[in-house]
Amino acid sequence: MIKLMIVDDEPLERLALRKIINRELFHIEVLEDAKNGTEAFEKAKLHRPDIILMDIRMPEISGIDAQKKIIKFLPNVKTIIITAYSDFSYAHEAIKFGVVDYLLKPARPEDVKNAIEKAISLMNKTHTDFPEHHEHSGEHTLAEAIRYIEKNYQKELRLTDVADFVHLNPQYLSRLFKKGLGTTFTDYLTKLRIEKAKRLLLETNMPIYRIAVELGFSDAAYFSKVFLKSEGKSPFEFKKVASLSV
Incomplete structure (x- = not known):
């Protein structure tokens, strides 16, 4: 699965980007966020993301300076700059350091998705x-x-x-x-269906057998077995734990 890291000093911006990715791109694993350039460098070294969504102007060190440091140990990382500033001198400098796209805030979900898909295509071409x-x-x-x-x-x-x-x-x-x-294709499809199942379990009162049928599983028992293997708990337990934490 492709690993992606969000770097932004604004908590609401990080949350909005995470929601877009989780909703639109189920083959992406969103890593722990970073709230400044120093954290971006440290967490990139630890988790080694494939794609980074990076703000430019942040406390401590800028997104560009963080990118310069990161590409020294992750030369093939695909970084997408997202910023509120439309100064394209930043974009020109960013391109020199391996940035693959440049989006202005507030970025539309479609633009975020397209930029990430572009990064994936470049990864495929590289590898x-x-x-x-x-x-x-x-x-x-x-x-x-x-x-x-x-x-x-x-x-x-x-x-x-x-x-x-x-x-x-x-x-x-x-x-x-x-x-x-x-x-693999099979694992990707299963992961997608499980993510959809989790959403239905959390947001609806549909019975488990209906969710199984809705998501293309042959029967409820098989669905429950696959869900347990993926999440470490049955669909019923997952829903129960979620309801208790609300």
Whole structure:
């Protein structure tokens, strides 16, 4: 799974970005936030994110200075600058230090999603070991496959179905998933369904068997088994614990 770190000195901004990512991009693991450039450097060294969403003007050291330090030990990290300041001299300097996109606050959810998908495509291009003539088409394939899965996860969905949609053979797509996301197609689909299940358990009163059917599981027992393996507790226990903590 792709690891992403949010760096911003404004708590509400960090929360808003986290919500956008959790809602739109289920293949992203959002790491512990950093609230300034010094924390960004320390936490990047500890957690080694693949993508960073970074504010520019922060206490202690700026986002640009943090990025200069981070790329010394994470040369392939894809950093997206998000800032309230439209001074594009910052953008010019940022590009020299491996920043892949530059968004102005308040960034629209669609723009955040597109910037992250661009970063993923660049990661795929950087890490792919496929022949050169496949590289260009491979840049967007993973993002297209993910969008298709997110629209059709409630159906009986197989790797061959997704491969047909993006016009690739299943073996190639399987390798693309492993390289780009660090997971298999099956594990990605399961994780997506579990995240959707958690939301339904928290936000609705739907019975567990209905949630299982809604999310494309063959039956409630299988759904409960998969949920337990993923979350360490059954759907019923998860809902009970959540209700007690409210």
